[in-house]
């Protein structure tokens with residue numbers, strides 16, 4: 001009996017030891033990856049590898065095609081802005097949807113390019129629908145050299161953290177090499193928002209150490225915060241899960257893809273905002289508005305879309321109308337969400353509130 005109990009105890013020690021070792025190994029691997037990826041070239045290599053493989057899979061594309069707001073907005077914009085006789089390049093064609101919609105407007109030619117394997121599927125869709133005039137190329141945009149300049153660059157490179165699909169870098173490179181003077185980039189203006197939010201009660205997930213269940217407090221676990229895995233302070237939400245935004249949304253970054261370069265993306269965003277709608281600050285939601293012109297734009301905060309919205313969590317705090325929230329976001333590359341660090345400081349009408357910090 002003693003031997004069995006002894007073996008069980010040793011077994012559980014071993015399991016705990018194995019788990020702890022595994023956790024440490026993961027942490028070390030993350031640190032090595034962080035260190036290695038401080039080199040932009042190395043980061044780009046890993047990012048492009050992941051992107052190519054992620055989008056070779058149908059998983060992402062089901063969701064994107066089923067997103068009516070996304071597809072209908074692009075469809076209206078393409079109907080308005082792609083003209084008969086145009087030469088168009090669809091940067092990152094995926095299933096081919098934007099190129100196929102563009103082909104309806106009788107352009108002279110559409111180049112549909114993608115670095116993922118799905119390009120063969122996109123070609124098959126065009127053939128099965130009897131749609132001609134599209135040339136499909138499996139190529140990264142950086143290596144795409146068409147024999148002529150184009151009138152329109154069409155793209156959907158909008159990431160969950162807005163710029164994290166290297167949109168600015170990819171579009172700027174293609175624009176410089178292949179767009180005719182006076183050509184159009186669709187969508188052209190991208191705005192990024194970082195807004196304080198109160199979540200609906202049943203979608204609120206406070207940090208562990210903020211929680212009390214039937215009088216049992218978990219604040220003893222606050223010291224484990226430093227051990228939490230990367231991403232612990234970020235959660236993905238959708239707009240149907242939030243109660244309201246505390247301030248009137250204002251963009252913190254605005255880029256015009258007709259001229260933007262990657263170095264235009266800031267490494268530090270600091271804003272101080274007056275609370276318009278009292279509520280409990282649960283975090284800051286990051287979303288975009290992508291404009292095709294003054295009327296047609298896509299905003300992923302208006303309903304549940306195919307984009308998940310990152311929420312940068314902070315410790316919950318109630319704010320009254322008229323209070324001020326000072327917020328800062330720092331990163332060594334805004335396109336790499338893993339490098340984001342944020343903090344916020346609330347200033348009540350009469351008093352200074354606690355300082356709240358977080359990191360990716």
Ligand SMILES: C[S@@+](CC[C@H](N)C(=O)[O-])C[C@H]1O[C@@H](n2cnc3c(N)ncnc32)[C@H](O)[C@@H]1O
Pocket residue numbers: 051052055056064065091092093094095096097098113114115116139140141142155156157158170
């Ligand atoms: C968000 S999906 C959009 C797909 C399609 N345009 C749509 O609207 O459904 C982005 C696509 O761009 C491709 N992609 C990303 N960066 C690229 C690049 N630099 N060159 C070529 N393809 C790229 C990905 O493989 C993926 O298929």
